[in-house]
Amino acid sequence: MLSYVSATVVAAAVLGALSARFGGKFDVAPVLVLCALGVLSANLAKPRVASRVDFSFLSIILLAGAVVVGPLGTWVVGAVSMSLDRSPNVRWYQVAFNAAMGSLIGAGGAWAYLLVGGAADVGGLMGLNALGLNVGIPLIIADIVQCLINASLLSGVIHVSTGAPVRVLARQILVSSGTAYIGYGVIGFLFVILWFPAKLGAFSAVLILAPLLVARWAFVQYGEELRSHERTLETLVTTLSRKDADAVARSRVTAQLAEWVAEELALTPAQIGTVRYAGALREIGLIGVPWRVLHRPPELLGDPERRVLSGHPQVGARLIEGIDFLEDARSGIQHQDERFDGTGRPDGLAGADIPPAARIIAVAGEFVDLTQPRRGVPPLAPEVALARIADDAGRFDPRAVRAIADVLERHGWAVSVEGSQL
Template sequence: MSLLASAAQSLTRLATSSASVSLTSILLGAAIPLTGPLGAAIVGCISAVDPGQKRPFAVRVFNVSMTGLVGAIGGLTYLGLDGVVLHDAQLEPLLILGRQGIPLAIATVVMLLVNTGCVSVMIAVNGGAPMLVTWRRITRQVGRTYLGYGVVGFLFAVLWDPVGLGPATVLVMFVPLVFAQWSYAQQHAESVAHERTVASLVAAGEARDPIMSGRIERVAQVSELLGNELRLSPADADALHFAALLHDVGMVAPVEGRHRDNDDIRADNLERIRRHPSRGVDMLRSIEFLGDSITAIRHHHERWDGRGYPDGLAGPQIPQLARVLAVSDAFCALVPRVGAERTMELLRDRAGVQFDPECVDAMDKVASIAADLAALDRGPQAEVIADTVIDDRWIDHDLPEVSDLLAGDKVQP
């Protein structure tokens, strides 16, 4: 899985990645029982060398070193579980599963965790999301495919030695290998298409509202951190990821009958805010892969006390992902203005009123990490956003006081 770093970047930065993970996984799965830890490390290093790709030297060194390390650790795990290197001892057919299959399956899981862990550390060191958040997401994204190709590697090793095909195994396995590569490439292409679709919609939203520039990605990262603390299922975590990126897409829709005087501009903007969750759902309804995200997008401005919008849901009636998103939204809006400590005081004060108390408690536990994700770089944009609370032209609808305004409370601009 030498190019998993590229795949990780696609998940955190909406970029493209490579499908060569499958071939490397198969090679390592076959090399461990055939050659042992040293041979697996060598195979891993060689498989990570890709002369056809022009990559920075540091990236190539990282890929080669990481894949060699993964192969060595997988091989040592295999031997530690009493796995047999087939050239050292021939096995009876009934013993192949116990002395080779089971140890190799466990070694494959260990290799997956080590591989994704190395990539997650690399991303965190380079200013990306926290290591544990990225680790969980990448493992969830590629885990089934990685383990599946470990099975293919096991079959390759069995055919090579116990069955006695030797090099002819390559011919026998050619069609399954091609199919496996094609299957992963199709899955990968679909994932990239999804990310590109989302990226286009995110860009449109940020272009429409300068206050939101860069915040969408921050909200997505904080939401993922909060979802991880709440132990969301993999399916819910994926749905939250897309919902966080697209929850404000309805803000790009214009409000009919705009006026020019300040009072009417303010009224138009408040109306646009009230309607943006339902408008976002209307815009995204036909995109099939967003099906599980739509509900969170529609209800992310509902309030625990029932005075939110668009449907006035209250308490547990509000879908959990929408509750997570509401807390993350407010957190990212407040931190650049008042800092993490004051932000948590405000959120705790609103627990059971505007926000789900469980989500606020979970945010409190990860606030120090989330604050780094939510903070703005110093510069002109940070100064503008820090000074903008409720402006006639640009209303930051994620601020708690705007929620109060729309709920009917009197708030001084």
């Protein structure tokens, strides 16, 4: 981690030196205005709109800074704004990385703007054609460059911390934040027009701030909706824990493993979320299984009791019916016992007709079941469990089997007497 942070800081220092030497004029007053806005943005509570994406004004400020204050000014704005983030429990090397990342994004976008012919003196430009060609299009390029730098640096640091594949992380970040960067580009262009052709200068920040606060409020509402989904999920899991605490532990680990597999298969962020929900609620149908059946040793179960126990996926699907955000996950839960060759339950679906979430949690759930001690049955070693899954021809999606082997090699797997742990 420290090596990655150090490399990022060195890269930022080099770009800062180049910006100071070749980046043109440095106007203190507008830099101070943009720094103040950047610090405000960095220290406002950020509504989280995806697992790794926050809504922040800073990207807009850095993009406008490419035109307003040039490479060196934007380098300073990015470094100052990110280094003065007052988030709790932030360690020194995190501050260093954030400051370096802010300066790289800011100066990188500013250099991209200049290198593709962006106008350094916007005040004399008049008319939409001139502004579009000399400011708008170069700003689009700068916006793309900033988006790519952001995704590259974030995916790199997450990879160093967790071992998750860079290409998957970068893709997730780009898909999640790409739409936001389109909005950043539009607002950044408006910021520049108000600052120069409209001759409002620093007052343009006031006009820009109002709609940004409205947008932030909308993102807060969306974030609250996502947190409401998590609370609903936790309530369902808590209900299951009162019936079978071990099932909850298995489901939580299955959810994490299934999420890794979904990332390895390059599913979209929405699909990955569906897989995680389906994994977490994989055994929710056990709520409907009588206690005497659920906790009786398997060898003592009669055929009717086995049918009740094996039908828990369909019970689980019925239990969460009507919960809109779990609708896609519901089909994954319902069809987790389908076989890839079409001979499974409940509908005999085959191949790609089986929902992706069902195919993934089938593999992840089986691996967790095999590697966790259950009712006196000793766990298998991970490599033995993987071999058994691979040898069960026709049951699992071959792509999911290969993906789980890859993610386990990358992340590792440990089993304790309390159950499987990642």
